[in-house]
Amino acid sequence: MNTNPLTESQFNSRDNSCFGTDPNVATLNVIADNEESFQLSYAQFLYSRLASNPILENEPEAPPQRLMICFAVAEVVVLGSGLKSIDRAIQKHELKFVQQADRHYASTLKTHVAAVSVTFTKENV
Numbered sequence: 001m002n003t004n005p006l007t008e009s010q011f012n013s014r015d016n017s018c019f020g021t022d023p024n025v026a027t028l029n030v031i032a033d034n035e036e037s038f039q040l041s042y043a044q045f046l047y048s049r050l051a052s053n054p055i056l057e058n059e060p061e062a063p064p065q066r067l068m069i070c071f072a073v074a075e076v077v078v079l080g081s082g083l084k085s086i087d088r089a090i091q092k093h094e095l096k097f098v099q100q101a102d103r104h105y106a107s108t109l110k111t112h113v114a115a116v117s118v119t120f121t122k123e124n125v
Contacts, residue, residue, distance in 0.1 A: 018080070018113035021089045022096040028069070030076050031099035032118050042093045044072035050087045053079060063114040073122045082111035 027039040053066040063079040067087060070076075078086065078098060089095035100113050 016101075016111055017099070018101045018111055019086050019089070019098045020096040021094045023092070023094050025094065025096045028076075028090075028095050029097040030116060030118055031097060032116050033100055036118075038074070038118050040071045040074055040076070045090075045093070046070040046072060048087055048090050050083055063112075073120060075119045075121055077115075077117045077119075078113055079115040080111070080113040083113075085111045086113075 025042070027041050028045075030038045030040060032038065047070050049068045049070075051066055051068075053062055053064055055062045056064060064081050065079070065083045067078040067080075067083045068075060069078070069090060076098075086095060086098060098113060098116060100116050
């Protein structure tokens with residue numbers, strides 16, 4: 001879990017520590033909950049799916065949204081709230097990075113990422 005405290009500038013909606021955008025990126029940098037960093041090529045992007053988090057039925061405190069980002073060799077799952085802005089950045093191939101932010105800051109961020117995981121779908125990757 002990322003324990004780095006957010007600075008005051010990260011409370012600004014244009015400077016959100018959960019994600020960043022850049023119109024000139026070729027890869028998405030996914031920083032998983034275990035702090036491993038993965039560069040996934042937009043050339044291998046297949047689709048994304050934004051939906052309600054199915055775990056909410058059994059765990060009312062769970063993040064309300066689930067965003068699945070599928071690449072040819074990996075699946076990225078992002079849990080959080082306000083994830084539509086991340087989905088829009090993916091649509092334009094402008095999402096530069098995505099990572100978790102401490103739950104303590106959820107109410108101050110328009111888009112909050114509670115968890116990020118990466119699963120590789122092909123062997124020997």
